[in-house]
Amino acid sequence: MNDTASPLKKTALHAAHVALGARMVPYGGWDMPVEYSGISAEHLAVRSAAGLFDVSHMGQIELAGENALAAIQHITTNDAAKLQNGQAQYSALTTPEGTFVDDVLVYRFAERHYLLVVNASNIEKDHAWIAAHAPEVGEVAIVNSSDRYALIAVQGPKARGIVQKLTAIDLSTIKYYWFAHGEIAGVRGTLSRTGYTGEDGWEIFVPPQFATQIWNALLEAGTPDGLVPCGLGARDTLRLEAAMRLYGNDMDETSTVLECDLGWIVGWNKAEFTGKSVLDRQKADGVAKKIVGFEMLDRAIARHGHGVVHDGATVGVVTSGTHTPFLKKAIGMAYVPTALAAVGTEFTVDIRGRLARAVVVPMPFYKRPKS
Amino acid sequence: MYPTNLKYTKDHEWVRIDGGTGAVGITHFAQQQLGDVVYVDLPEVGATLTVGQTFGTIESVKAVSELYAPISGTVTEVNAALKDRPDAINSAPHDSWMIKVQLASTADVDALLDAGAYEALTQ
Numbered sequence: 152m153n154d155t156a157s158p159l160k161k162t163a164l165h166a167a168h169v170a171l172g173a174r175m176v177p178y179g180g181w182d183m184p185v186e187y188s189g190i191s192a193e194h195l196a197v198r199s200a201a202g203l204f205d206v207s208h209m210g211q212i213e214l215a216g217e218n219a220l221a222a223i224q225h226i227t228t229n230d231a232a233k234l235q236n237g238q239a240q241y242s243a244l245t246t247p248e249g250t251f252v253d254d255v256l257v258y259r260f261a262e263r264h265y266l267l268v269v270n271a272s273n274i275e276k277d278h279a280w281i282a283a284h285a286p287e288v289g290e291v292a293i294v295n296s297s298d299r300y301a302l303i304a305v306q307g308p309k310a311r312g313i314v315q316k317l318t319a320i321d322l323s324t325i326k327y328y329w330f331a332h333g334e335i336a337g338v339r340g341t342l343s344r345t346g347y348t349g350e351d352g353w354e355i356f357v358p359p360q361f362a363t364q365i366w367n368a369l370l371e372a373g374t375p376d377g378l379v380p381c382g383l384g385a386r387d388t389l390r391l392e393a394a395m396r397l398y399g400n401d402m403d404e405t406s407t408v409l410e411c412d413l414g415w416i417v418g419w420n421k422a423e424f425t426g427k428s429v430l431d432r433q434k435a436d437g438v439a440k441k442i443v444g445f446e447m448l449d450r451a452i453a454r455h456g457h458g459v460v461h462d463g464a465t466v467g468v469v470t471s472g473t474h475t476p477f478l479k480k481a482i483g484m485a486y487v488p489t490a491l492a493a494v495g496t497e498f499t500v501d502i503r504g505r506l507a508r509a510v511v512v513p514m515p516f517y518k519r520p521k522s
Numbered sequence: 523m524y525p526t527n528l529k530y531t532k533d534h535e536w537v538r539i540d541g542g543t544g545a546v547g548i549t550h551f552a553q554q555q556l557g558d559v560v561y562v563d564l565p566e567v568g569a570t571l572t573v574g575q576t577f578g579t580i581e582s583v584k585a586v587s588e589l590y591a592p593i594s595g596t597v598t599e600v601n602a603a604l605k606d607r608p609d610a611i612n613s614a615p616h617d618s619w620m621i622k623v624q625l626a627s628t629a630d631v632d633a634l635l636d637a638g639a640y641e642a643l644t645q
Contacts, residue, residue, distance in 0.1 A: 189612075190583045191558040384557065384584050452561055452581050473583055474560040481561075503579070503586075 162207035163301045163359035167366055171380055179272035181208040184382040191476035193385035197348050198477045200377030201307035203369055204386055206347075206354070207362065210274035210297040212281060215264045218289035223257060223265050225288045226281060226425055228408055230418025234259040239328050239345060241416050244269075244277060249407040249426035249433065253277050254398055256345065258330065266296075270398045284425065301362035305369060305378070306352030306389075308519075313373040314353050318342065327351070336368035347386060349393025349517055391482065392475050394444055394514035400455055401442060401470040401484050409433045410486065412442050412514075440467065441492045444514035447481035448497070451507035458501040459485050466491065469500060475516070482516050483509075523550065523641060525616050529631060530640035533590040536616060539631055544593050545619035548580065551644040553615045556582040559608045564589075564620055569597045571623055573630050578620070580611070592634060594626040 159182040168175065173184035184205065186193065196202050214222055223231040229242035236259055244252040244267075253276070256268040269277045278295045285291050305314055315322050320333040320342060330343035340357035357365050370380065387397070396402050402411045409417075409430055417430060447453060452474050459467030472483025483500075491498055494513055499506040528536040534552035538545040553559065561581040571577050571591040578589040599622040604610060610618045625631070635643070 185584070186557060189558055194583075388583055450561065451563075452586070454586065474581065476558070476583060 160208075162205055163362035164205045164207060164303075164366055167363050168205065168380075173380070173382060176383075178383055179208060179270070181271060183208060184380075186382040186384045187380045190382070190384040190388060193379055193381040194388050194476040196377060196379045197307045197350055197381060197385065197389055199308070201305060201309040201313055201352075201373055201379075202348070202381035202385065203366070203373065203378055204304040204306065204381050205301075205362075205366070206304050206386075207301040207359070208271035209302050210269040210271060210277065210295070211300050211356075212267045212269060212274075212278055213260075213265065213292075213294045213296050214267070214281070214285060215292045215294075216290065217263055218291045219263045219265050221288040222281075222285035222291045224418075224421060224424060226284055227255065227257060228417045228424055228426070228430070229257065230421055231257055231259070231265070232421075233418075236261055237329055237331060239330060239343060241328075243408050243413065243416055244280065245408065245424070245426035246404060247426055247429070249409070249429035250404045251398065251402045251406065251408070251411070252280050252404065254396065254402060258343070268302075272399065299358065300356045301359040301365075303355045303357065303362065303366060303369065304346055304348075304352060305355070305373070306346045306348040306350045306381075307378070308350065309373070309376040309378065310350070310352040313369065313376055313378055314342065314355070316372040317368055322353075336365050338365055340365070347393075347395055348389040349395070349515065350389075350519055388473055388475050391471050391473060391484070392477060392515070392517035394484070394516055396442075396484075397471060406442075406486065407433060407438070410438050410440055410442065438489055440486045441489050442470065442484055442486055443492050443511045444516060445483055445485060445498075445509040446512045446516075447483075447500070447507060447509050449507040449509075450481075451500070451502050451505070452481045453483045453485075453500040453502060453507070453509065459487055459491075460499045460501050460506055461487075461491060465501070467498075478516060480516075482512075484514075487511075524637040526637045528616060529592075529634035529636065531590065531592045531634060532643060533592070534644075535590060535592045537592045537631070537634060538619065539625075542625050543598065543622050544595070544625055544631070545622050546592060547619045548589070548611065548615060549640070549644075550615045552587075553612050556580065556585065556587060557612075558583045559611045562604050562608050562611070562620065564600050564604070565597050567597050567600055571595055571597065589620070591623075593623055593630040595623040596626070598622050598624050
């Protein structure tokens with residue numbers, strides 16, 4: 152299984168995962184827990200109660216100085232000028248072709264201080280990219296601070312109540328995609344109302360040396376409410392039900408932000424950002440291929456890399472697919488020609504030589520009930 | 523852990539011999555590696571199996587795996603209950619037979635592992 156040349160990196164919580172009996176697998180250069188009690192059980196716990204995730208493998212890159220905002224505006228698609236202190240936004244770090252260097256969360260810590268949360272496998276690439284392109288707008292401090300943060304996610308309808316037991320910050324005052332700095336279980340950290348599961352929840356940044364202490368405090372506080380530790384397996388099935396894209400699967404340097412159907416993270420009114428001319432043109436003329444959500448009609452599971460076949464020709468590719476534990480259906484995402492992208496359109500997927508029927512459905516597949 | 527009335531392969535299938543017929547399933551170790559099973563694709567009654575060749579696929583939430591025939595022969599029965607309850611493979615792997623096979627040769631059976639040898643393999 153482990154075919155990486157360099158030794159796998161371990162998060163500050165590695166020993167805690169092993170002690171809890173997690174099954175560990177290599178992921179993005181890290182030795183990460185894929186499951187504890189089982190993907191389905193963990194997935195369902197997050198939909199009905201709460202799950203605890205170690206996402207410390209995610210990277211952090213900070214930009215600071217008087218040109219910090221201009222730099223963020225230049226390298227990412229969304230309009231960071233709309234952010235206030237304590238607010239975050241989903242965005243894309245783009246190439247001049249309008250494709251993804253990475254998808255990122257942009258946090259405004261202060262007027263001249265921003266933090267980007269980036270994908271684990273892209274940390275070095277993103278850091279090099281930003282170091283090369285952010286200074287195009289002027290001098291800016293750029294720091295890869297990934298080693299300074301452990302990141303713990305608590306997700307699910309019970310998440311807020313559980314985290315609230317451990318902090319004096321009134322979490323009810325923090326809106327979705329906002330965050331606050333403060334103490335949790337006696338440790339100074341940052342509590343962000345964000346996540347990658349389709350549920351309400353929190354992502355908690357703490358210094359790595361306190362990660363195990365916070366993890367155990369959350370486990371203890373949450374267990375009576377049904378919180379369970381969750382691995383990357385459930386994280387993947389949860390995010391897919393919520394139709395959240397996964398870098399390397401659903402998006403990469405060959406797909407543009409519009410082809411990935413993420414026009415809502417583009418600040419169209421910005422004067423400039425990297426890749427804007429391509430995206431402006433695609434917005435005006437339309438895209439040739441587009442990501443869609445689909446559901447299998449035949450009893451089969453489409454997986455990443457399977458071909459989309461229409462009228463005997465391979466016309467697209469499945470980017471993500473699984474049988475999801477909550478919806479109990481085989482669903483997925485695929486790039487297809489725009490002519491096949493309308494909801495209700497049928498196509499087939501080449502599953503190990505057998506053609507299985509699928510139909511385009513609206514995304515997200517799952518939307519949490521309004522509370 | 524591993525019932526002594528079953529025979530095993532290094533590909534983590536088991537066979538329960540009953541006269542000239544063998545029932546085939548996957549082992550506890552295999553289901554543990556796969557995780558939550560959601561789909562099993564099995565051959566039809568009458569299909570011919572060749573030892574070591576794939577006869578179907580099994581999918582869990584996270585991955586798909588091939589099923590390898592532990593014995594040669596002809597499929598006489600398919601466990602239709604697994605279509606609606608594939609998770610039985612997780613909860614009771616050694617009771618969840620997938621297919622029954624009319625043995626082509628008893629020599630195949632001699633080549634299978636006993637419970638002790640199989641268990642040693644999974645350590």
